[in-house]
Amino acid sequence: MRNITNTFYLLLMLAISLLGFTSCDDDDEGESVVLDLVSDVHATDDSGIAYFDLEGGTTLTQADSNSTTWDIAFNGSTIMINGGTSGPGEGAAQIVEGIFETITSAPTSGYSVDSADGYAIPSGSGNGWYTYTAMTEPQHAILPIPGVVIVLKTGEGNYAKVEIISYYEGNPDTSTDEFADLSTRPSSQYYTFQYAVQTNGGIEF
Amino acid sequence: MLQAQELSVSGVITNQEGKPVNYATVLVVETKEGVATDENGQFVLEGLPNGTYMLRITRIGHKTIHKQIEVNNGVSSKLNIKLEEDETQLSEITITATRTSRAVDNVPLPVEIISEEQIEQMGSFRLNEVLMEQAGLQIVSDHGTGLQMQGLSSDYIKILIDGEPVIGRTAGTLDLSRITVNNIAQIEIIRGPSSSLYGSEAMAGVVNIITKKDKSGFDSSLRMRYRSFNTFNTSANASYSNDKLAISMFADRMSSDGYDLAEETISKTAPPYASYTFNPKISYKFSDKVNLKLNARYYTESQENTEDIALDDGTTVRVDDDAKQSDWNLMPTLNINFNNNHRLQLRNYTTGYKTEETYTYQSDGEIYDESYFEQLFNRTEAQYDWYISDKHITTLGVGHYIETVEATRYDDVNAFRANYGFVQHQWIPSAKFNVIVGGRFDTHSEYKSRFSPKIAAGYEVNDWVKIQASFGGGYKAPDFRQLLLNFTNPTVGYTVIGSSIVQERIAELEAQGLIQSYYMNPADVETIKAETSIAYNFGLKLKPISKLHIDINAFRNEISNLINSTPIALKTNGQSVYSYVNMEEVITQGVEIKADYKLLDNLNVSLGYQYLDSRDVAAVKEIQNGEVYTRDPKTNLTSLVTMADYGGLVNRSRHTGNVKVYYYNNKYDFDLSLRGIYRGKWGYGDANGNGVVDLDSEYADGYFLLNLAVNKKLFGWLTLEAGANNLLDEVSTYQPTVAGRLWYGGINLKFPNSNN
Structure with a gap:
C-alpha cells in the first residue's frame, strides 16, 4: 500500500509541477518537454545493465547498447551516459544541486563524459548520486543523495534532467523495520526516477 | 619599639x-x-x-x-x-580553578566538586561512572570512553591527576575507564576555557582528580567488590605518616569478562580485560618552609577479543586480538614557603603511555597485524604565588615540556618542544566582589605561538544572590596524529597523512603511480594551525532559603579552525588519501541548572538539567541559503532542510539531566542513594548523504538510567555495599556503556588508625 501511496505522491508532484510550468510559460516550449516518473527500471538480461531511452520512455537491453537511442544506463549502482567510453551517442552529464522542479534550465557548460578515468556521474558513496549507509540505520543501504539532480545530454543531444528516487523495488518507505531488516528489504537495482527531457533542442525544461 | x-x-x-x-x-x-x-x-x-x-x-x-x-x-x-x-x-576548597587554594564560593568560575564521600556512596568503580552522573557532563564512546563538557568532546577537555595531565589519547579520546576512583579524595571540575592556566586541550574545561592525602599514623584500607559480567575490583591502601614523613602505597585490580551487544558477530562489544593500578607516594617535610613530595603511578591493562576480518576476495578470516596498554608517571614536587606570603613550587612531571596490539590467525597462530604506539612527555614547571595582602594574590609560572611519539604509523621518533609562561592576579576588593585576571603564552616547535587570556568577576548582590561572569580564550594544539601520521589501512586501502608531511608523501605516492586524480591541489594543503576558542560563562548562585541552593550557568563557546580530515586525492585503488585541514567553525551554547534541596536533615534531593545547542556554522549558513536538501524516507520526496530540522553536531543531546536522592539512616547507620540520569536523543550520523543530522533515523534514542546504592556501616570500620546500576535494564547500541542492568556488592574495610 505504502509503495502505491509513494507513487501517487510523486505523480501528484509531477502534475503540480507540470501545471505550474504550463501556467507560467505561455510560449509552446512546454509541449516539447517529456516529463515522466519511471518505476522499477531493472536489468532483464545477463549483462546486468538496464538501458533507458528518455525521449521514448522505454527500457532497452544490451542489444541496443551500440545505438544512440539509449540515454542513461544502470549497472548495479553505477550510472552510465551514452557517450565517451560508454556509447556512441552525444551523451554527457553533470550533477546539479537543487530540487528537481526548481531546476528549469540546463547549464550550458560543465558536462563530462564517461571515460577510462571515471564516469561522468562518479561512482562510490557520496561521490555521485548515492550514499551507502554502512553501519548507520538503515544499515547497508544505497540511498539517493537528496538534492542531487543529474542534468545530461541524451544520446541524440537533447538536454534532460533526472532525479533518482529509489534504488529498491517498489520505491519503498526506507524508515520501516521491514526495510531495515536485510532479509525483508525489497530487491536492489530497481531504479525509480523522475525525469524531464527537452526535445526541441533548447535548454529549458 | x-x-x-x-x-x-x-x-x-x-x-x-x-x-x-x-x-x-x-x-x-x-x-x-x-x-x-x-x-x-x-x-x-x-x-x-x-x-x-x-x-x-x-x-x-x-x-x-x-x-x-x-x-x-x-x-x-x-x-x-x-x-x-x-x-x-560551608564551602569546599578548589585548587584547580586558580592554582591556589580557594573556597569554591569565592571563585567566580563554574566549579564543581565531587567529594570522596559522594563517590563512595555512589558505588562507582571507574571515573567515567562518576562523571556521567554529573549534570552537563556526558560520556561518549569513540575509541574509548570519553567525556563531553559544554557540548565539546574529549579532545578539548584536560584530565589531570594531582594537577598533572594524563596523556594517551586514541583518536582524541582519553579513556576514562583507565582511572580508578578508589583513591580519590575529590574531583574538581572547572567548566569553560582554562587554557590561561593549563594550556592546550583545556578548551572546554579541566577535570582534576585529587588523590587521597595521608592520615597521621598507620592507616590502611581494603575494598573488594563484585559486579555483573564477572567484574572484580579489589583495592588496598596502606600509609604511614608523622610530622615529617608521609609514605603510602595504593594498589587496585579490576577485571571483567566483558559483554556483547551484537551477538551475531564473534567480536565482543566490551572484551574481557584485567587491569592494575599502583600509586605510591612519599613526602618529607624538611622544615616548616620546605617539603618534597614524590608521587608515582603505574597502570597496565590487557584485553582479549576475537574478530572476523573480511578479505578482498570476499572470504573472512578469524583472528585473535591481543591488546595491551600502560601508562606511568613520576611527579616530584618541591614546595618552599618563604613565609606566609610567598610560596614557590617546583615540579617535574614525566609520563609515558604505550599500546601494543597483535592480531594472530586462529587457524595457524601466524601474525596478521602488529602495531604499537609509544608516547613520552616531560614537563618542568615553576610556580610562584605571592599573597600580597588579603586583597591581592599574584601567581606566576613558567614551564617547558617535550613530547615524543614513536609508533607503527609514524615514520620516525617525532618530538615536540614547547615553552610557556602564565600570570594570574586575584583581586578581592571586598567580601562581596572579586576579580581574576590572567593569561598564558605558549610557544611551540610546530605551530604559531598562542596567548590565552581569561577574566572573571563575581559579585554578591545580597545574601541570597551571587552573580559571576567569565570570559576566556582556549586552544588545542594539533596533535602528532594530525601533523605526522602516515597510515595506509591494510585491509581497506585508504591513506591518511598528517598535514606536516603531506607534500612529500603525496609526491611519493604520485611517483609510485598510486594517484588517480586530485580533489584539491596538494600544494594548497597548509600546515594546520592550533584550534582556538573564545567562551563566555554567566552564572547565578541562589540561596532563596537556607536549605535550597540553585546554580545556573549559561555558556557559549565559539571554536575556530576546527581540525578535520578531508579527502585530497583519489588513489588508483578507488580509495582516497586524506589529510587534516583547519575547516570548521563550531558553536556550542546552552544553560545548565542545578538545584539542591535538603528536605530533611538526612534526606537530600537534587535536580540537574542542561540545555545544549550545538551548530556547525558553515552547515547553518548553507541551510539558511537553501542549499541543503533532504528526502522524506516515507515518500522519497526531496525538500529543503529547514533550521527546525537541523539536529546540530553529532553525539550532542539537546536535553540531559538527572535527579538524585540521598538518604541517611542514623538509627541503623546506613545510607541509600537513588540517582536517575536522563540523556535525550542525539544525532549519531548522516544517513541520507546531505552532511547534516535531519532525519528521525539519524538520531539515537535517549535513555533513562536508574542507579541504586546502599552502604551499611558495621563496627565503624566495616562497610557493606550493594546496589545496581541501570536498574531499568536499558541498552543503547549507540552508547555501548549502556548495556543492561549491573548488580554489584562488596565490602569496604577501613582499619582503625593506630593513632586512635
Whole structure:
C-alpha cells in the first residue's frame, strides 16, 4: 500500500509541477518537454545493465547498447551516459544541486563524459548520486543523495534532467523495520526516477 | 619599639567537638597581619608590641569570630578558641580553578566538586561512572570512553591527576575507564576555557582528580567488590605518616569478562580485560618552609577479543586480538614557603603511555597485524604565588615540556618542544566582589605561538544572590596524529597523512603511480594551525532559603579552525588519501541548572538539567541559503532542510539531566542513594548523504538510567555495599556503556588508625 501511496505522491508532484510550468510559460516550449516518473527500471538480461531511452520512455537491453537511442544506463549502482567510453551517442552529464522542479534550465557548460578515468556521474558513496549507509540505520543501504539532480545530454543531444528516487523495488518507505531488516528489504537495482527531457533542442525544461 | 617588648601570641583553634581546625586565618585587625593555623589547629603571631588587639578568626564553613587580647610585658598569651560551624558558609576548597587554594564560593568560575564521600556512596568503580552522573557532563564512546563538557568532546577537555595531565589519547579520546576512583579524595571540575592556566586541550574545561592525602599514623584500607559480567575490583591502601614523613602505597585490580551487544558477530562489544593500578607516594617535610613530595603511578591493562576480518576476495578470516596498554608517571614536587606570603613550587612531571596490539590467525597462530604506539612527555614547571595582602594574590609560572611519539604509523621518533609562561592576579576588593585576571603564552616547535587570556568577576548582590561572569580564550594544539601520521589501512586501502608531511608523501605516492586524480591541489594543503576558542560563562548562585541552593550557568563557546580530515586525492585503488585541514567553525551554547534541596536533615534531593545547542556554522549558513536538501524516507520526496530540522553536531543531546536522592539512616547507620540520569536523543550520523543530522533515523534514542546504592556501616570500620546500576535494564547500541542492568556488592574495610 505504502509503495502505491509513494507513487501517487510523486505523480501528484509531477502534475503540480507540470501545471505550474504550463501556467507560467505561455510560449509552446512546454509541449516539447517529456516529463515522466519511471518505476522499477531493472536489468532483464545477463549483462546486468538496464538501458533507458528518455525521449521514448522505454527500457532497452544490451542489444541496443551500440545505438544512440539509449540515454542513461544502470549497472548495479553505477550510472552510465551514452557517450565517451560508454556509447556512441552525444551523451554527457553533470550533477546539479537543487530540487528537481526548481531546476528549469540546463547549464550550458560543465558536462563530462564517461571515460577510462571515471564516469561522468562518479561512482562510490557520496561521490555521485548515492550514499551507502554502512553501519548507520538503515544499515547497508544505497540511498539517493537528496538534492542531487543529474542534468545530461541524451544520446541524440537533447538536454534532460533526472532525479533518482529509489534504488529498491517498489520505491519503498526506507524508515520501516521491514526495510531495515536485510532479509525483508525489497530487491536492489530497481531504479525509480523522475525525469524531464527537452526535445526541441533548447535548454529549458 | 624595643625588641624585648615584642612577644609572641600562640593558640589553638578547635571546633565544637574539640577537633583542631586547620587553615583558619587569624588576623590582627590593627596591624592587618595574619597567619593560618596548621594541621593541629595551632598558630603563632610574632612580633606584637604591648597593647590591646582585636583578632578576627575566619575559616570557610565556620562563623567568623572576634576576640580581644592583651599583650603585656612578660606575659605571653596562650589562646584556646572555639569556632562554630556555619551551615550557610560551608564551602569546599578548589585548587584547580586558580592554582591556589580557594573556597569554591569565592571563585567566580563554574566549579564543581565531587567529594570522596559522594563517590563512595555512589558505588562507582571507574571515573567515567562518576562523571556521567554529573549534570552537563556526558560520556561518549569513540575509541574509548570519553567525556563531553559544554557540548565539546574529549579532545578539548584536560584530565589531570594531582594537577598533572594524563596523556594517551586514541583518536582524541582519553579513556576514562583507565582511572580508578578508589583513591580519590575529590574531583574538581572547572567548566569553560582554562587554557590561561593549563594550556592546550583545556578548551572546554579541566577535570582534576585529587588523590587521597595521608592520615597521621598507620592507616590502611581494603575494598573488594563484585559486579555483573564477572567484574572484580579489589583495592588496598596502606600509609604511614608523622610530622615529617608521609609514605603510602595504593594498589587496585579490576577485571571483567566483558559483554556483547551484537551477538551475531564473534567480536565482543566490551572484551574481557584485567587491569592494575599502583600509586605510591612519599613526602618529607624538611622544615616548616620546605617539603618534597614524590608521587608515582603505574597502570597496565590487557584485553582479549576475537574478530572476523573480511578479505578482498570476499572470504573472512578469524583472528585473535591481543591488546595491551600502560601508562606511568613520576611527579616530584618541591614546595618552599618563604613565609606566609610567598610560596614557590617546583615540579617535574614525566609520563609515558604505550599500546601494543597483535592480531594472530586462529587457524595457524601466524601474525596478521602488529602495531604499537609509544608516547613520552616531560614537563618542568615553576610556580610562584605571592599573597600580597588579603586583597591581592599574584601567581606566576613558567614551564617547558617535550613530547615524543614513536609508533607503527609514524615514520620516525617525532618530538615536540614547547615553552610557556602564565600570570594570574586575584583581586578581592571586598567580601562581596572579586576579580581574576590572567593569561598564558605558549610557544611551540610546530605551530604559531598562542596567548590565552581569561577574566572573571563575581559579585554578591545580597545574601541570597551571587552573580559571576567569565570570559576566556582556549586552544588545542594539533596533535602528532594530525601533523605526522602516515597510515595506509591494510585491509581497506585508504591513506591518511598528517598535514606536516603531506607534500612529500603525496609526491611519493604520485611517483609510485598510486594517484588517480586530485580533489584539491596538494600544494594548497597548509600546515594546520592550533584550534582556538573564545567562551563566555554567566552564572547565578541562589540561596532563596537556607536549605535550597540553585546554580545556573549559561555558556557559549565559539571554536575556530576546527581540525578535520578531508579527502585530497583519489588513489588508483578507488580509495582516497586524506589529510587534516583547519575547516570548521563550531558553536556550542546552552544553560545548565542545578538545584539542591535538603528536605530533611538526612534526606537530600537534587535536580540537574542542561540545555545544549550545538551548530556547525558553515552547515547553518548553507541551510539558511537553501542549499541543503533532504528526502522524506516515507515518500522519497526531496525538500529543503529547514533550521527546525537541523539536529546540530553529532553525539550532542539537546536535553540531559538527572535527579538524585540521598538518604541517611542514623538509627541503623546506613545510607541509600537513588540517582536517575536522563540523556535525550542525539544525532549519531548522516544517513541520507546531505552532511547534516535531519532525519528521525539519524538520531539515537535517549535513555533513562536508574542507579541504586546502599552502604551499611558495621563496627565503624566495616562497610557493606550493594546496589545496581541501570536498574531499568536499558541498552543503547549507540552508547555501548549502556548495556543492561549491573548488580554489584562488596565490602569496604577501613582499619582503625593506630593513632586512635
